[in-house]
Amino acid sequence: MSDSANSLDAQLLPLLDQTMADYVASLDLPWDVHATAALAAGDGTMVAGSDATTAATTRRVVASMQEFFGTAWRLGDAAVLNDPDGGSVHPTQISTVVPIWLGAGVDRAPDYWAVVRADIPDFGGWELGGYSPQAIDRWAEGGRVVPVKVRLGGAARREATDTLILNSRTPAITFASVTGMSDAATSLAERFAGLGDFLGSLDAHSEQARAADTAIIESAAAMLAPGQHAGRAAINVPWDDRDGGMVTLTIERGAKGLCVSFRDPPAVDPRPINCTAGMTEDLVLAAAAGAFDLDGLHSDALRLAIVIKTPESSGLAAAVPTAVGIGRETTGQAVFRAVLDALASGGVTVDADDAWAAYCDRRIGDILDLATGKITTAHAAVVVAQEAGRTESAA
Amino acid sequence: MSELTKSGLNKSELITAEIVRNYVETVCGEISRVVENTSISPIFSETHDYSVGLFYADGTTVSLLARAQSVPTHIFAALTSVETVLEIYRGDIHDGDVFFASDPYFGGSHIPDWTIVYPVFVEGEPRFFTSVRGHVNDVGGCAPGGYNTIARDIWQEGFRVPPVRLRERGELVEDLWNLILSNTRTKDDITGDLNAMVGGCVIGARRMLALVDKYGADLVNRSVDYVLGYAENRLRAEIAKWPDGTYHGEAYLDHDYAGGGPVKVTTSVTVAGSDVVIDFAGTDPQVRGFVNSVATNTYSNVYTSLVALFPDLPVNSGYFRPFTIKLPDHSVVNCDPPAPVGHSTVCIGSDIAEAVMKAFEDICPDLVGAADIDLCNVRVFGTNSRTGRFFVGSDINATAMSAGGAKGVDGWGGNAAPFCALRLPSLEMFEQQYPYRYIQVEYANDTAAPGEFRGAPALHYRREMLDEVSCIVYSQGYEHTMAGYCGGEPGAGNFFVLNEGADDELMVPDYCYGVVVPKGGRIFVQSGAGGGWGDPLNRDTNRVLADVRNDYISIEGAKRDYGVIIDAPAMAVDDAATSSERARLRTARTTAQAAE
Numbered sequence: 001m002s003d004s005a006n007s008l009d010a011q012l013l014p015l016l017d018q019t020m021a022d023y024v025a026s027l028d029l030p031w032d033v034h035a036t037a038a039l040a041a042g043d044g045t046m047v048a049g050s051d052a053t054t055a056a057t058t059r060r061v062v063a064s065m066q067e068f069f070g071t072a073w074r075l076g077d078a079a080v081l082n083d084p085d086g087g088s089v090h091p092t093q094i095s096t097v098v099p100i101w102l103g104a105g106v107d108r109a110p111d112y113w114a115v116v117r118a119d120i121p122d123f124g125g126w127e128l129g130g131y132s133p134q135a136i137d138r139w140a141e142g143g144r145v146v147p148v149k150v151r152l153g154g155a156a157r158r159e160a161t162d163t164l165i166l167n168s169r170t171p172a173i174t175f176a177s178v179t180g181m182s183d184a185a186t187s188l189a190e191r192f193a194g195l196g197d198f199l200g201s202l203d204a205h206s207e208q209a210r211a212a213d214t215a216i217i218e219s220a221a222a223m224l225a226p227g228q229h230a231g232r233a234a235i236n237v238p239w240d241d242r243d244g245g246m247v248t249l250t251i252e253r254g255a256k257g258l259c260v261s262f263r264d265p266p267a268v269d270p271r272p273i274n275c276t277a278g279m280t281e282d283l284v285l286a287a288a289a290g291a292f293d294l295d296g297l298h299s300d301a302l303r304l305a306i307v308i309k310t311p312e313s314s315g316l317a318a319a320v321p322t323a324v325g326i327g328r329e330t331t332g333q334a335v336f337r338a339v340l341d342a343l344a345s346g347g348v349t350v351d352a353d354d355a356w357a358a359y360c361d362r363r364i365g366d367i368l369d370l371a372t373g374k375i376t377t378a379h380a381a382v383v384v385a386q387e388a389g390r391t392e393s394a395a
Numbered sequence: 396m397s398e399l400t401k402s403g404l405n406k407s408e409l410i411t412a413e414i415v416r417n418y419v420e421t422v423c424g425e426i427s428r429v430v431e432n433t434s435i436s437p438i439f440s441e442t443h444d445y446s447v448g449l450f451y452a453d454g455t456t457v458s459l460l461a462r463a464q465s466v467p468t469h470i471f472a473a474l475t476s477v478e479t480v481l482e483i484y485r486g487d488i489h490d491g492d493v494f495f496a497s498d499p500y501f502g503g504s505h506i507p508d509w510t511i512v513y514p515v516f517v518e519g520e521p522r523f524f525t526s527v528r529g530h531v532n533d534v535g536g537c538a539p540g541g542y543n544t545i546a547r548d549i550w551q552e553g554f555r556v557p558p559v560r561l562r563e564r565g566e567l568v569e570d571l572w573n574l575i576l577s578n579t580r581t582k583d584d585i586t587g588d589l590n591a592m593v594g595g596c597v598i599g600a601r602r603m604l605a606l607v608d609k610y611g612a613d614l615v616n617r618s619v620d621y622v623l624g625y626a627e628n629r630l631r632a633e634i635a636k637w638p639d640g641t642y643h644g645e646a647y648l649d650h651d652y653a654g655g656g657p658v659k660v661t662t663s664v665t666v667a668g669s670d671v672v673i674d675f676a677g678t679d680p681q682v683r684g685f686v687n688s689v690a691t692n693t694y695s696n697v698y699t700s701l702v703a704l705f706p707d708l709p710v711n712s713g714y715f716r717p718f719t720i721k722l723p724d725h726s727v728v729n730c731d732p733p734a735p736v737g738h739s740t741v742c743i744g745s746d747i748a749e750a751v752m753k754a755f756e757d758i759c760p761d762l763v764g765a766a767d768i769d770l771c772n773v774r775v776f777g778t779n780s781r782t783g784r785f786f787v788g789s790d791i792n793a794t795a796m797s798a799g800g801a802k803g804v805d806g807w808g809g810n811a812a813p814f815c816a817l818r819l820p821s822l823e824m825f826e827q828q829y830p831y832r833y834i835q836v837e838y839a840n841d842t843a844a845p846g847e848f849r850g851a852p853a854l855h856y857r858r859e860m861l862d863e864v865s866c867i868v869y870s871q872g873y874e875h876t877m878a879g880y881c882g883g884e885p886g887a888g889n890f891f892v893l894n895e896g897a898d899d900e901l902m903v904p905d906y907c908y909g910v911v912v913p914k915g916g917r918i919f920v921q922s923g924a925g926g927g928w929g930d931p932l933n934r935d936t937n938r939v940l941a942d943v944r945n946d947y948i949s950i951e952g953a954k955r956d957y958g959v960i961i962d963a964p965a966m967a968v969d970d971a972a973t974s975s976e977r978a979r980l981r982t983a984r985t986t987a988q989a990a991e
Contacts, residue, residue, distance in 0.1 A: 068570070079570075083577075124550035126537050136865075136909075139535035139580055143554050146577045148570040159559040159571060166498060166555040169548070169733070321580065321785060 008205040011198050012039060012048040013298060015191050019116060020050060023184040027176055030382060032365050035118035037184070039100075039192055042111055046300040047206050051363075052213075053289045054117070055303035056281035060087030061095040062113050068147040073099040075106050076154030078182040080164070082123060082145040084138070084276045084324050089332075091142045091325050092119045092130035096150075096181040098189045102199055114189040119364075120177045121383045122169040128380055131326055133239050133373030135272045141325040143167035151182055170383060172390035206299070213301035214256075220292035221253055221305070224346040228252045231342025233334040235266060237273055239373040244273060245315070247334040251342040257305035260284050260339065265314035266331060272323030273330040274315040283332040284308050286363075287339035290355040291348050326373055329364070402621050411610060412618035416461075416709065419622075422525075422602045423447045423463035426595040430527055433594055435587030437828060438532050441820035442791045445529030445592070446470040449599065450477045451619050452522060457481060458623055458712035460523070465816045467702060467710075468740055469508060469528040471695035474712070476502040476510040477524050480558050490516045491565030493593055495575065496558040497534075499549070500732045504692035505740050506534045506553035507541040509589070511561075513596035515603045517612050525599035527592040531585050532787055535578035539787040540774030544652050544869050544906040546685045546735040553737075554578035561593070580787060626713035631669035633705060634717055637758050641665040644753030646746040646767060647875040650905050652684030652738070657875060658727055660746050664754040673697060673751060674721040675728050685737040687730035690722055692739050693747055700748040704755065704762045741770035742871045749878055760881045765799020765806065765850065765925045767877050771870035771889035773918060779830050780862050788829040788864075792819050792836050793918075797851035799844070799877055799886065799925030805938070806843070806851035806925035830861035839887075839921065843947050845956035846883030846927020847934045852947050853887040853924040857895070859917050866893055866910045872923050873904035883927030884956070892919040931957050932977050936968045 019037040027033055036058075038049035044062030046055040064086035065079055078098045082088045088095055095117045099110030119130075125142035126132035135141045143164075150160045156179075164178055165171035198205075228250045235244030245266035252259045268274055275283070285302055289295050294302060310317045315331055318324055333356060340352045360366065367379040375383075404412055426447045431440060438444045446465030450473075451458045457478050462470045479502030480494045494512040496502045503510065510528040514521035534541050536553030546552050559571050572589075579585045607615050642664045650656035661677040681687045688696075697720055702710045722729035728747055730736065749767035756763050772794040776787045798806040822833045835857040842853035870889045877886040891903040893910050895917040901910060912918060939959040942948045944966065953959040958977035960969040 068573070122550075124536075124554075126551055132537075135537070137539075137580070139539075139554075139578065140537040142550075144535065144578050146570075146573055148574045159557070160574075162557045163555070163559065163571075163574065166501075166557055167550065169550055 007198070008048065008209045009298065011195060012192070015188055016048060016050045018191070019184045019188040022187060023116060023118065023180050026180040026183065027173070029173070030386060031367075031379070033118060034363050034365065035116060037188060038115045039188070040113040040115055042109060042113075044113070046303070047112070047202070048209070048298045050298070052294070052297040052299060052302045053285040054282060055300045056285060057087045057089055057278040058115055058117075059303070060278045061115060061117070062097060063087075065097050065147050071109050073106070073110055074153045075099070075101065076151060076186070077149055078151035078185060079147050079149045080145060080178065080181070081147050082143070084279065085319050086146065087278050089279045089282055089328055090119065090130060091125065092121070092123050093117060094120055094145070094178065094181060096185045098182070098185040100189045100193055102193060112192065114185045114192065116181045116185040116188065118177065118181060120168065120170070120174045121387070122174070124167045124169070125325070127374050128169050128383065129367065129375030131368055131374050132272060133326065135323045135325055136270065137321040137323050139321070141272060141323055150178060151186075170387040172387055172394060210299045210301045210304075213297045213299045214305060216297065217257065217292070217294060217301055217305045220294060221258060223292070223348050224251070224253045224258070224343060226253055229342040229346035231338040231340070231345060233337035233341055235273065235331050235334040236370070237271065237330055238370045240271060244330060245269070247316070247331065247338040249338050249342060251339065251346065253346070257307065258288065259307040259309070261309045262311050262316060265311040265316050268313070268315050268318050268322050272325040273327055274318035274322050274324045275327040275331045275335065276319065276324055277310045277317040279324065279327055279332050280310050280316045280335055281308050283328070283335040284339055286359050287336040287355070288343070290358060291340055291343045291350050329368055329370060402624065404617060404621055408614060408617070409621070411614060412621040415606065415610070415615060415618035416622045418606055419449050419461035420463075422599050423449055423461050425602065426525060426527065426599040427463035427465065429595040429598050430529070430591045433587075434591035435584045436532050436581070437820055437824060438789065439529055439588050439591065441818065441824055443816055443818045444791070445527060446473070446816070447595065448473050448526045448528070449603070450474065450524040450526060452481060452524065454520070460619060460622065460711050462710060467699040468504070468692070468695045468744055471698040472504045472508070472691050473510050473526050473528045475691040475694070476528070476558075477512050477526060478502065480512045483558050484560070488514050488521045489564045490514070491562060492560055493562035493596070494558060495556065495561045498555045498557050499689045499692070499736045501557045502691065504689060504695065505737050506536070506549075506555065507531050508740065509592070511592040511596050513593070513600055515600045517607050522612075522616070523600075523603050525596040525603070527595050529588060529592055531579065531588060532789070533580040533585070535580065538774075538867055538908070539580055539776035540789060540867060542737055542772070542774055542867055542869050543685065543735070544867055544908045546737060547653070547683055548733040549735050550733065552685065552735055580785060622709065623711055623713035626709045626711050627716045629708050630705065630714055631717050634666065634671060635669045637666045639666050639668070642754045642757045644750045644756070646749035646753065646878070648686055648743055648746055649871050649874045650684075651682035651686055652869075652906055653682065655682055655684070658682060658686060658743065660728060660743060660750040662750045662754050664751065664758065666758060670717055670719070672719045672721065675726065676721065676723055678723060678726045678728050681725055681727050681730040681734050685735035686727065686739055686743045687734040687736050688728050688739040688743050688747065689736060690729045692736070692744055693722055693728040694720055696744040696747040697751050700751040700755075700766045703752070703764065703766060704759065738770070738869055741768060745770070753878065756880055761802045763880050764801030764928055765877055765880070770794055771872065771891070771920065771922055772868075773891060773920070774867045775860070775864035775912070777862055777864035781830065786829060788831070790820070790825055790831070791817060792822065793856045793920045794922060797853060797886065797923065797925045799850045799879070800846045800848035800883060800928040802848060802928055805848050808851060830864075832859040832861055834858060834917070838947060840946055841949050841952040842887040842924045843942070844877070844879055844884045844886040844924050844927040845931035846879055847929025847931065848883070849927045849931070849934070849942070850877065850879070850883070850886045850925030854922040856920040856922060857917060860912050860914060863911060863913045866907065866912055866918070868893070868903045868907045868910070870903065870905055876923055877926045879926035880928045882930040884931065886924030886926045887921065889923040890921050895919045932980060936970070936973055940966075940968050
């Protein structure tokens with residue numbers, strides 16, 4: 001790795017780590033809080049992220065914000081969304097975005113973005129916890145938060161925050177989460193903007209870091225035999241007797257990376273087991289990162305190195321109104337396993353169960369009981385008790 | 396200055412005050428017309444399921460000043476919405492602001508009722524508020540159409556919105572606007588409806604400013620005080636004629652949508668001089684299903700009953716001043732969050748109105764009449780093959796809620812008093828917009844509740860689905876049908892039949908969720924009949940004959956229910972036989988009562 005890359009990592013990774021640590025500490029919850037933090041360029045390209053496998057959805061989040069708000073940003077603004085079409089991978093995942101300008105003046109599109117993403121315990125829908133196996137569409141899974149600002153010029157925006165917490169069965173935790181994420185993203189933006197001279201050569205540092213990551217990816221991908229490799233995995237829907245279908249794909253090693261193509265993709269399912277295109281991308285990247293031991297990357301290189309051809313109008317690229325609330329754990333898991341299956345046929349073998357367990361451990365936890373399609377009763381009890389305690393304290 | 400009257404206005408000012416009173420009612424009518432003509436969804440443009448009010452803020456309290464002919468439970472509840480907006484935004488309200496409220500626990504009644512509140516500034520203060528409250532066709536949530544029959548908390552009912560500002564000094568607050576509308580399944584249509592609501596309020600505000608320009612703020616304010624006081628004084632004069640004492644009324648829902656029921660609402664009405672206390676002590680605790688009522692909704696339904704007593708008096712907050720309403724905590728008429736409330740605007744709302752009306756049966760029998768409607772309806776959702784689009788369809792023709800009788804008048808038409816401004820929409824329009832084909836919508840023979848003044852008959856409704864749909868049926872009043880008054884009989888009840896005539900035909904007397912009706916499948920509804928008023932044996936025999944001729948009742952029914960003998964070939968009343976039969980029935984009734 002070059003000195004520049006080392007410099008970028010040395011400068012930015014501590015900021016990201018501090019951001020996540022501050023956020024988690026601010027909540028003081030008795031379960032693992034899975035948060036990611038990222039700094040993205042003006043176009044949403046991840047400059048540095050705590051989890052490079054989220055580069056695709058992070059980019060979608062920023063794009064959604066830009067599409068809605070255009071240039072209507074002020075210093076101190078913070079906006080959120082949970083809309084899976086906008087880059088969220090689950091109805092309870094909140095993405096918070098804060099604009100960053102370097103140098104004087106803010107009368108232009110933001111130069112960079114600070115992005116913090118984490119799950120909240122509940123955002124309405126049929127069931128506590130955001131997993132609703134009986135949901136027939138997106139609205140039945142909970143409130144649909146399209147881009148909305150929770151801070152304006154540094155001031156909390158009661159109307160937006162009240163709307164969010166009113167739609168949660170855990171308003172106290174949700175308030176703390178939304179506030180904490182906004183604080184964390186704002187601090188990240190301020191720390192980043194305060195890096196001084198380093199920012200003058202950020203583009204160069206960033207290019208070199210991406211090049212270094214690309215070299216690592218290419219080296220890892222070289223383990224894969226040349227040619228096309230097919231993989232498949234069943235979509236497991238334990239709580240329902242009906243067949244979930246199959247994910248079938250091929251992975252081809254090219255000159256500079258991999259190309260993932262899906263064949264006979266699962267149709268849009270009436271059950272909430274579909275994935276958005278962003279979710280599918282996330283799962284492909286996560287599987288590849290796990291197989292090639294690339295979890296240490298922090299740039300956008302992984303997203304750029306893997307071309308993912310997501311079939312439109314399928315259960316792998318579902319859009320509103322299709323329900324997707326358990327898509328990550330069902331169809332998404334099948335995508336993850338199909339990628340591993342294809343890589344295995346190309347000579348890169350990892351234990352799929354272990355890899356999936358590691359994915360869940362890092363990003364979801366063991367809160368979902370797939371046998372019911374709902375969060376576990378044990379986790380539900382902890383959440384309810386935690387919320388009650390906070391409400392009582394506040395009272 | 397000319398001599399002042401008791402009202403504090405001089406004689407010419409009194410004339411101005413009357414002009415103001417009529418003017419503000421006309422303004423409400425104009426707002427209503429704007430909404431009707433510019434909204435998109437049939438539930439607005441065809442069914443008229445929205446209401447308009449004009450409110451007055453004197454610096455300490457908010458008063459309903461006038462309303463358009465409307466759904467009373469909407470606009471009385473909107474008073475709380477305006478109060479809530481004022482409480483939250485006091486000191487931060489600006490010319491051009493548009494406020495929105497819908498959450499039941501923050502000034503609303505059930506989530507689909509959206510309220511727009513628009514301040515009208517006079518001499519720098521928000522003195523008036525124009526408001527439209529409308530029932531939108533979908534609010535997200537678990538069940539398309541906003542009626543989740545199996546909801547156990549409010550988060551399963553729809554997207555909750557606290558009071559928010561949708562325009563600030565005339566500028567659209569785009570993200571909140573988009574957030575609210577993105578949480579509906581029919582965003583395009585409801586965007587049009589919301590714009591219509593805002594547009595109506597803006598037009599109304601202009602008219603109010605023109606009024607102030609013409610007469611001056613001081614005289615308009617004093618005229619408003621007069622208008623409110625006039626309604627109060629007129630009503631107090633009437634109440635003073637009532638015998639002091641405490642009177643009781645009860646009403647029941649069949650079920651609570653969660654395996655419980657019946658659900659009891661009980662009232663004690665105490666009259667003392669010109670004051671009345673209405674106490675709901677003894678009403679059932681809140682229940683698991685979605686019939687719980689927030690206090691605002693309960694007040695609104697009480698007011699709905701009260702204004703029906705004196706239809707000639709102006710309806711404004713002055714009318715309500717003589718009444719004190721007491722609600723037990725944690726009860727089905729004053730529930731706590733997060734209890735589901737989706738059906739409460741009507742069920743239990745109209746039962747609240749009925750319990751109050753029943754108490755008045757012994758106070759002013761000549762003034763009472765059906766207040767209950769026991770809503771039954773079916774929401775269907777699916778994909779319309781003609782458009783390829785998802786749709787949520789209702790049709791209030793399936794919810795006719797026929798009116799009851801009152802002294803001097805038979806139950807009329809298809810809508811009971813609490814929903815008197817609703818319109819039975821054009822079937823052709825529904826066939827155009829939804830995959831429906833109508834087979835039957837008509838009064839059913841021998842279902843009209845007997846009385847000296849009978850209720851309107853039940854309605855039979857049959858339609859074929861041209862695409863597969865999922866059905867949500869929500870219905871009450873199969874067992875506890877619409878009450879009769881002063882000796883009148885109760886009406887026929889509500890029930891549904893899904894997939895009528897098919898192997899999987901399903902009789903639904905209460906509710907269901909997500910039952911599939913395939914393409915070509917039929918839905919049948921009996922939408923219940925209003926109760927009668929007065930002893931049916933006192934009914935004018937010529938009215939009975941007319942009902943037979945109109946096929947409302949059969950010749951057998953005329954004899955059974957009214958003791959009227961019809962000579963079938965001549966289609967005439969046999970007076971002698973009728974006298975004899977009525978005497979026999981009275982004797983039998985007396986004997987039976989003695990045996991009891």
